[in-house]
Amino acid sequence: MSAVHSLRPRRRLFGLLAVVTASGITAATVFVMSNQASAVKAPAGTACAAVHVITARASTERPGEGITAAMVSRVVGTSKQTVSRASVDYPATLTDYARSSGQGVSALTSQLTAQVQQCPDQKIVLAGYSQGAHVVLDVLGGGGGVGLGSATPPLAASVASHVTAVATFGDPRHVVGQPFDVGTSTRNGRFPRSGAQLKVLAGFADRIQTFCDSGDTFCDSGVSTITHLSYMNRYRDDAADFVLGKVGG
Numbered sequence: 001m002s003a004v005h006s007l008r009p010r011r012r013l014f015g016l017l018a019v020v021t022a023s024g025i026t027a028a029t030v031f032v033m034s035n036q037a038s039a040v041k042a043p044a045g046t047a048c049a050a051v052h053v054i055t056a057r058a059s060t061e062r063p064g065e066g067i068t069a070a071m072v073s074r075v076v077g078t079s080k081q082t083v084s085r086a087s088v089d090y091p092a093t094l095t096d097y098a099r100s101s102g103q104g105v106s107a108l109t110s111q112l113t114a115q116v117q118q119c120p121d122q123k124i125v126l127a128g129y130s131q132g133a134h135v136v137l138d139v140l141g142g143g144g145g146v147g148l149g150s151a152t153p154p155l156a157a158s159v160a161s162h163v164t165a166v167a168t169f170g171d172p173r174h175v176v177g178q179p180f181d182v183g184t185s186t187r188n189g190r191f192p193r194s195g196a197q198l199k200v201l202a203g204f205a206d207r208i209q210t211f212c213d214s215g216d217t218f219c220d221s222g223v224s225t226i227t228h229l230s231y232m233n234r235y236r237d238d239a240a241d242f243v244l245g246k247v248g249g
Helices: 066-078 097-118 131-141 195-202 225-229 231-247
Strands: 003-021 024-039 051-056 083-087 123-129 143-145 149-152 163-169 208-211
Touching: 051 066, 051 097, 051 131, 066 083, 066 123, 066 231, 097 123, 097 131, 097 143, 097 149, 123 131, 123 231, 131 143, 131 163, 131 195, 131 208, 163 231, 208 231
Parallel strands: 051 083, 051 123, 123 163, 163 208
Antiparallel strands: 003 024, 003 083, 143 149
């Protein structure tokens, strides 16, 4: 479900993030806190907000936006336009990561397609953290590959053309040296994208910022869980400003 939101949070949700290694799930799990903004009714006579944000949460977080809500809330509270927000309904599990991420790709593709059909004049923003970042960018550029199951096609151009801005954090499919990379990472992630997938994403380069820092266990194949969990501390405002610039404030 989606609704136009105010910036002020009404409740805090706790998500549980675990870290995947090359061979599976580590024993370490870390609690992270996220804010969810309260829903308010859209202005009278407004069927579709000017901007719609869809967020894919990180692995093991409770259903909803997860920790990425901090960035989304800043966009909602700062924008001069009406902004609605929604989250992707997918497992976000680590016990069967390939299946979970694949289901996320399918769910977001259907959700995004339906949103464009319902509100064809909307500017769409996609946001994702960790496995959610994986899902978001696989939808745009195509997914699947070694360890991740069968290949999935990129989003149809007729739908992708409505995507105005994309912000992701800690993507385990990160590849260094891409025009949309932001951060200090010098190594590829756990499941680096293929050249064909990167070529498709390059077509969205001016609309994407994907944040990855050195040492991140997921996106930089490092050993730092703290780095992976703390992108909102370092880049929330930068990412929100990027999104606002793309949607026109």
